[in-house]
């Protein structure tokens with residue numbers, strides 16, 4: 199069972215912050231089942247100037263700085279380089295005009311900043327494109343978590359009729375094997391395989407590439423002990439993020455992505471039509487649950503929610519306060535929370551790791567673009 203139950207913030211305050219030291223880290227172990235409060239008790243007013251060491255200690259119970267990246271083995275390196283080409287490869291779409299990068303622009307924080315994306319023939323799906331940055335740290339992929347891994351996820355878009363619209367795996371494989379450079383690169387990336395060019399190897403290479411898409415930020419430097427990395431307002435916001443209970447859902451190295459949670463937990467979310475996790479499990483208990491999104495780079499990844507219906511961050515924070523926590527946040531609290539969220543904007547990898555690499559020319563055998 200992947201869903202983590204809530205530890206309401208009032209339990210945190212009742213325990214006292216000192217007692218937090220004994221808490222399990224939410225990313226590693228589900229917290230005890232407790233029913234959520236319909237009406238929340240007022241939290242203590244935040245101090246004007248926080249004690250940076252105390253805030254850092256408090257935060258360390260909910261967030262772990264990502265581990266340093268180990269050097270990749272040689273065939274993984276070849277998979278990453280291939281994955282980068284495939285990510286930018288429009289010939290993986292039926293009309294050769296849509297690539298992964300069309301909806302997950304790597305120079306725009308892994309999104310297209312549209313409520314709903316344009317796919318094959320300008321068709322729109324029903325959900326907002328989440329960022330691919332830090333997605334490797336999610337417990338499952340898609341808003342409803344229907345793909346367990348990045349590998350499983352990556353096979354989806356090529357054959358999705360409103361995204362890249364390829365008719366079948368055969369067409370993907372025929373396209374890739376028609377270009378000698380791809381054949382060579384698949385052999386280098388999958389040296390032990392008898393048939394290197396397959397849809398599932400393409401997905402594996404895409405996933406290997408996506409795992410390199412991380413965005414270290416000032417927040418990580420703060421967690422690592424460099425207290426001046428966050429301003430006083432950002433630290434107040436971080437403290438509010440923990441004490442108001444945002445961390446019950448947004449926690450772990452990606453500041454989210456560790457559980458499925460109900461949108462409208464405390465108060466029914468208005469006009470919610472998407473069944474969310476229910477689509478993947480057909481379990482009634484999962485209706486209206488969504489995989490909690492990462493909040494890394496959230497300043498840059500709007501519009502927000504699974505349907506892209508919320509345009510700005512202060513509105514989003516107020517909605518979370520009301521529908522997830524039963525609280526009307528004050529203007530000052532919203533300002534501090536937004537300041538903290540902006541500190542999660544990280545550094546994109548250098549252009550030579552994410553920009554479109556040169557792609558091999560089509561040959562006579564490459565299937566032609568098909569606009570139908």
Ligand code: HEC
Pocket residue numbers: 285296297298299300301302315316317318323325326327328329330333336338339340341342348351352355356360361362404408
């Ligand atoms: C037409 C736009 C479009 C294209 C093209 C596209 N995606 Fe997506 N992507 C989306 C949307 C929309 C979702 C969310 C769908 C859902 O949750 O049901 C998504 C979800 C994802 C996720 C899950 C992220 C998360 O946080 O759950 C990953 C990873 C991803 N796409 C990678 C890719 C890769 C790799 C490709 C190319 C093979 C690709 N996408 C092509 C629109 C697109």
Ligand code: HEC
Pocket residue numbers: 204439442443444445446447448458459460461463488489490491492493496499501502503504505514515518519522523535
């Ligand atoms: C009960 C769990 C829960 C709590 C508590 C919670 N959130 Fe969320 N949050 C979610 C879920 C689930 C979503 C995605 C819902 C959807 O897309 O329909 C979300 C979405 C968001 C988004 C939009 C991200 C995006 O990329 O679309 C922001 C910003 C956000 N939350 C901030 C906060 C803040 C700030 C707090 C505390 C005031 C908070 N959340 C409390 C579960 C929670």
